[in-house]
Amino acid sequence: xxxxxxxxxxxxxxxxxxxxxxxxxxxxxxxxxxxxxxxxxxxxxxxxxxxxxxxxxxxxxxxxxxxxxxxxxxxxxxxxxxxxxxxxxxxxxxxxxxxxxxxxxxxxxxxxxxxxxxxxxxxxxxxxxxxxxxxxxxxxxxxxxxxxxxxxxxxxxxxxxx
Numbered sequence: 001x002x003x004x005x006x007x008x009x010x011x012x013x014x015x016x017x018x019x020x021x022x023x024x025x026x027x028x029x030x031x032x033x034x035x036x037x038x039x040x041x042x043x044x045x046x047x048x049x050x051x052x053x054x055x056x057x058x059x060x061x062x063x064x065x066x067x068x069x070x071x072x073x074x075x076x077x078x079x080x081x082x083x084x085x086x087x088x089x090x091x092x093x094x095x096x097x098x099x100x101x102x103x104x105x106x107x108x109x110x111x112x113x114x115x116x117x118x119x120x121x122x123x124x125x126x127x128x129x130x131x132x133x134x135x136x137x138x139x140x141x142x143x144x145x146x147x148x149x150x151x152x153x154x155x156x157x158x159x160x161x162x
Contacts, residue, residue, distance in 0.1 A: 002028050006064030008055040008079055009071030010034040010043030013093050017068050018047045020126060033058040055079060059086060069093060077102040080109070080117075087115040094119055
């Protein structure tokens, strides 16, 4: 079974999610949404899928089984409130919202819904990281005392409005 993902917010992080999903078995990006035409077109071309200027159009198109929200942090509250009625599983880029009050509003809206809502970093679910965790838990390297990770992503992708 292939899980169809809709990406809401196709700038720097949305494009990172597209790249990650392209390497996962059983995952397929089927639509992107972003009000910025340049980012939307770039992401739609990267994924080979339709792009929507408004995420509500993506929701109405029925192209996704799950959603990733990678829009600017200050938009998460409204996007989530609009998306939570769909019951689709949702992965929202950190942070959930930019204020405590907005987080509380979203948590109340998400209470009791069928589809899960995750605030997560997608890398922890990537096959190489999952394998690393499996090996550590199995004791392959002995007792783990410390882990240091450095992320290399340069040059960093352009962010709309910086």
